[in-house]
Amino acid sequence: MPTFYLDDSEIPFTDGETILEAAMSAGRYIPHLCWRPELEPHSSCRLCTVTINGRPFSSCTQPALKGQKVECDTPALLAMRRAVIQMLFVEGNHHCPCCEKSGACKLQATAYLLGMQDSHFHHRFPVRMRDLSHEGVSLDRDRCIRCEICVRASRALDGKNVFAIHGRGIESNLAVNSPSGLLKGSAISPDDAAVRLCPTGALIAKGRGFESPIGLRAYDREPLSSIELREYQARRAVHD
Amino acid sequence: MLSRVAAPLETATHPEALRRVVIEPVSRVEGHGKVTLLLDDEGHVRQARLHIAEFRGFETFIQGRPYREVPVLVQRLCGICPVSHHLAAAKAIDVLVGARTLTPTAEKLRRLLHLGQTLQSHALHFFHLASPDLLFGYDSDVASRNIIGVIQAHPTIALQGVKLRKYGQEVIRILSGKRVHGVLAIPGGVNRSLSRDDGESLKKDIDQVVAWSQGAVKTARDLYLADLEKNAAFGSFRSNFVSLIARDGSLELYDGGLRARDHLGHEVFDHLNCDRYLRHIHEEVKSWSYMKFPFIVALGSDEGWYRVGPLARLNNADRIRTPLAESERAVFARLGEGGPVHATMAYHEARMIEMLYAAEAIRELLDDPDCYGSDLVIRGERAFEGVGVVEAPRGTLIHHYEVDETDAIVRANLIVATTNNNNAMNTAVREVAARDLDGRELTEGLLNHIEVAIRAYDPCLSCATHALGAMALDVSLEDASGLLVDRLVRDSDGRVARPGAP
Ligand code: SF4
Ligand code: FES
Numbered sequence: 182m183p184t185f186y187l188d189d190s191e192i193p194f195t196d197g198e199t200i201l202e203a204a205m206s207a208g209r210y211i212p213h214l215c216w217r218p219e220l221e222p223h224s225s226c227r228l229c230t231v232t233i234n235g236r237p238f239s240s241c242t243q244p245a246l247k248g249q250k251v252e253c254d255t256p257a258l259l260a261m262r263r264a265v266i267q268m269l270f271v272e273g274n275h276h277c278p279c280c281e282k283s284g285a286c287k288l289q290a291t292a293y294l295l296g297m298q299d300s301h302f303h304h305r306f307p308v309r310m311r312d313l314s315h316e317g318v319s320l321d322r323d324r325c326i327r328c329e330i331c332v333r334a335s336r337a338l339d340g341k342n343v344f345a346i347h348g349r350g351i352e353s354n355l356a357v358n359s360p361s362g363l364l365k366g367s368a369i370s371p372d373d374a375a376v377r378l379c380p381t382g383a384l385i386a387k388g389r390g391f392e393s394p395i396g397l398r399a400y401d402r403e404p405l406s407s408i409e410l411r412e413y414q415a416r417r418a419v420h421d
Numbered sequence: 422m423l424s425r426v427a428a429p430l431e432t433a434t435h436p437e438a439l440r441r442v443v444i445e446p447v448s449r450v451e452g453h454g455k456v457t458l459l460l461d462d463e464g465h466v467r468q469a470r471l472h473i474a475e476f477r478g479f480e481t482f483i484q485g486r487p488y489r490e491v492p493v494l495v496q497r498l499c500g501i502c503p504v505s506h507h508l509a510a511a512k513a514i515d516v517l518v519g520a521r522t523l524t525p526t527a528e529k530l531r532r533l534l535h536l537g538q539t540l541q542s543h544a545l546h547f548f549h550l551a552s553p554d555l556l557f558g559y560d561s562d563v564a565s566r567n568i569i570g571v572i573q574a575h576p577t578i579a580l581q582g583v584k585l586r587k588y589g590q591e592v593i594r595i596l597s598g599k600r601v602h603g604v605l606a607i608p609g610g611v612n613r614s615l616s617r618d619d620g621e622s623l624k625k626d627i628d629q630v631v632a633w634s635q636g637a638v639k640t641a642r643d644l645y646l647a648d649l650e651k652n653a654a655f656g657s658f659r660s661n662f663v664s665l666i667a668r669d670g671s672l673e674l675y676d677g678g679l680r681a682r683d684h685l686g687h688e689v690f691d692h693l694n695c696d697r698y699l700r701h702i703h704e705e706v707k708s709w710s711y712m713k714f715p716f717i718v719a720l721g722s723d724e725g726w727y728r729v730g731p732l733a734r735l736n737n738a739d740r741i742r743t744p745l746a747e748s749e750r751a752v753f754a755r756l757g758e759g760g761p762v763h764a765t766m767a768y769h770e771a772r773m774i775e776m777l778y779a780a781e782a783i784r785e786l787l788d789d790p791d792c793y794g795s796d797l798v799i800r801g802e803r804a805f806e807g808v809g810v811v812e813a814p815r816g817t818l819i820h821h822y823e824v825d826e827t828d829a830i831v832r833a834n835l836i837v838a839t840t841n842n843n844n845a846m847n848t849a850v851r852e853v854a855a856r857d858l859d860g861r862e863l864t865e866g867l868l869n870h871i872e873v874a875i876r877a878y879d880p881c882l883s884c885a886t887h888a889l890g891a892m893a894l895d896v897s898l899e900d901a902s903g904l905l906v907d908r909l910v911r912d913s914d915g916r917v918a919r920p921g922a923p
Contacts, residue, residue: 278602279486279494313487313827387828391493392798394605394613395598 183247187231188254192245200240200251201229205413210406211253212262212291214269214380215328216241218413220337223329228265228291230258263295271302272351274323275381281391282382284398288326290405309354315364317371317387325355325383331375338374343367355383430851432709433459433468456871458854464861469854471847471875473712473839480833487828488514489608495820495835496602503602504538504593505813508675509820511606512809516696517824519801520609526794527610532675533786534596534605535811536779539674540630541589542814543731543776547641548582551769554873555644560866578640581633585776588630592783595619610798620787627784631745634777638749641770653756654856656765656849656874659684661717661725662733663702663841665812666692670739672750672778674812680737681717681727686760689717695810698819704836714844715836726844729816730878731771736761741774743781749774765849768877772814813838815879842878849874 182193187204194203199222204211215226222241229240232252240251252258269275269288277283309322327346335343347356359367369375371386379385395401399408433439439459459468483491492510496503508531515521523531553566556575565573572579590600596615597603605611645652666680667673678692679701690701704713705722716725727733736757741747753770756762762771786792809820816838823832839846850871857870 278497279490281489311485311829313829319487319828387487388489388608391489391604391607392612395603397613 183245185245185247185249185251187251194245198245200231200238200243200245203245204240204253205410206417208410208414209253210410211240212294213241214287214291214326215330217330217334217378218416219374220330220333223333226265226269226326226328228262230261232258259295263297264301266292266295266297267299267301269326270297270300271304272307273325274304274306280324280382281385281389282324284393284395284401286382286400287380287405290400293400294405312357312364314361315367315369315387318364318369318373318376319385319387320355320357320364321383321385322355324381326381327353327355328380330378330380331355331384334378335369335373335375341368341373341375343369343373343375430466430469430855431847436468439467456850456875458858464859466854466859469847469851470709471843471850472710473843480835483830483833485829488517488822488824488830489828491822491830492606492608493604502538502542502813502815504534504597505811505818506820507597507604507606508535509809509811509813509818510822511608512676512811513807513820513822514608515809516807517804517822518608519803520799521801522799523610524794524796524799525791526614526796527798528676529786529789529791530596530611530613530615531606533615533783533792534593535675536783536786537589537592537596539589539779539814540634540776540783541586541593543772543779544582544585544589544637546814547637547769547772547776548579548586551873551876552578552582554869554876555641555769559870559873560864563865563869566869581636585630585633585637588626589779592623595623607798609800612797614795614797615792617793620793623783624787627780627787631777631780631784634773634780635745635749638770638773638777641773642752645766645770652766653764655870656852656877657763658765658845658848658852659763660845660848661689661720661727662736662761663717663727663729663817664734664737665810665817666737667742668692672734672738672741672746672775674734674775674779676811679810679817682737682761683720684761684763686736686757689719695819696808698808698810699821702836704840710843712840712843715841716844727841728845728878729838729841730768730814731775732762732768733816734812735771735774741778743778743785745781746774746778749777765852765874765877815839816841839879846875846878849878 182195184191184193185200185203186192187200187209190207190209192203192207192209198206201211201213201216211229211231213226213229215223216229224239224242227239230237231240231243232238232255233243233249240253266288270292275288277286277289280286283289307323311322312320329346332344332346335341343358345356345358346353348354356362357364357367359365376384376386393399436459439461441457441459455472457468457470457472458466461467479495483494486494492507492514495506495510511531515523548571549568552571553568556571557566568579593603594600596613597605605613661681661683663679663681665673665677667677679695679698680691680693681689681701683689693701701718702715703718703722704715706713714722714726716722717727718725735750735753738750741750753762753774756764756767805825806823807821811818818838819834819836821834822830825831853870853874858867861867
């Protein structure tokens, strides 16, 4: 099996695997938010950035190459990832203390993982439209990080096409495919993968939040990285 | 007039000719409290007011949020009694999801949480905040008039206070996952049961906690009786009393109807359904204060203001369900000589009797199989308006919400204990100003008398820094034209200085 170097460890890979996939298979966690193993990569959050010969690449899209030397956990890259997550926090309104997703939120868990202590940058405090119109699903756009997981999941996994991103840059926003533009009247359902896979509290199945007691929530019991490594490897075992 | 001496001091006739003294705690917890005194040339107090900058912003802030978030969100109103806000909001939300009667497990676990909160808050209030004044004297040396001083001079008392508080916090941590700002109540119930292991670990210390609480009642009573005349008169006045009451007329902290008694102890209303509080309690706005002044409608705004909190609850209760607290209540009630007890300083003994009740009631619940049950949530017919009332440690707390069909909050009204006691605390401040300060040179010790009176009602004003007994204060004395005459500054370490004295 060909191998490449991730920092000091030698990582085997199969043809066509990305650096991120090969690292996950080998038990090395690279932080990521817009990547999901069941979806096409998107390469938008840049959290998975690694450097090869000093140049940055997103490891979720970069194919692994034999003998390549990939830097991942350097102080500079760790600082960059922390800055990225800080920017995500100040760009929206992420009030963890009263969010139903707290403790099961991938954005929050990643911030812990990266040792984020404060938000560093000035908060933007955006005011975006909240959509509580649907009886089973709510959408709080102030918590959306535009990872497009819901967009891809709704199409690829739910077969529905409920979401799209509109607008550009800092003004981009999540749009809902329904005559009124509201979740009510769209094809969404609380059990959709689009809702389940949202890494933040933006899309939430109504009425389930605080039912998990503190201490027993998803990331209270086990760190995000070990949960995802375990799940990825189990998934690989089934597919191989 | 209910207040005996000082009512005229609310508003001076010619404020422009008077000197102004401001007592302003520098840091804040729930509200930001400030006392202003107006003095004439002879140093007579002509006007005394307590201003509390209430955080009404919260009611606007939660508009548009889904109701499920509210019991968690509102806890951030307070760092001392967040559980009270959590439960009052949860009770209001129960109405929205049609769960007026919870499962026995959910109801009892919420009660247990609330009792833990009462225990820890009362212990904090009495031992950390009030005992330095009571043990050392109101104008004793400020350097030792704090919990550290108590630890040095009365180590046993201080240690028991710390441990009682810790026990209450442990109850909260076990049930809500965190010592502060955890989550237990969810719409229609609770999110966890009590495990046998946790129940056993709490049972280990509960007999000791009950015994210490009995000791605390004795300490509070002995301190009061040591100078009965002074304590009965200090910041004292007559008032009406409002509290929750159990169906059988016994002390109730979590549920039940509202009872109001007048200053003679006669019932004004009783077993009032909390949903209907708005018809019986109105709030008056005064131009000089951000905080409203609630009153009982049937008695009018002049005569209808009232007190809430431990003293009100003990005056209103016909009995206490638990035996040890009930026997202490009977002794306490004698202070009223056939009527309600009115002394401001009697709040502390009442508070300790409630702490004893909380300890006994926790002991009962830990042996109750329902607390270990698994039937946690109930749902019923959807409603769009809900009121939830609990007795927070400092008094009656009302949460009232309206939602639309998307579950978003469209209107919220919160009446917190501090607001309910607003007029009472103002009256106490005026009484102290009239009796203790009038015509004397103002010293730090004398100004502390005012804080002692406020502290009997509400530790939130004697905020976080005051955990060391030294509320940071900046007192300036200005003449009628606003020119600085004198200034006293006390930092949070208790050092007093006169910077820039002319
Ligand atoms: S709603 Fe969630 S999944 Fe969709 S783009 Fe926003 S953060 Fe990503
Ligand atoms: S995970 Fe690779 S860019 Fe988001």
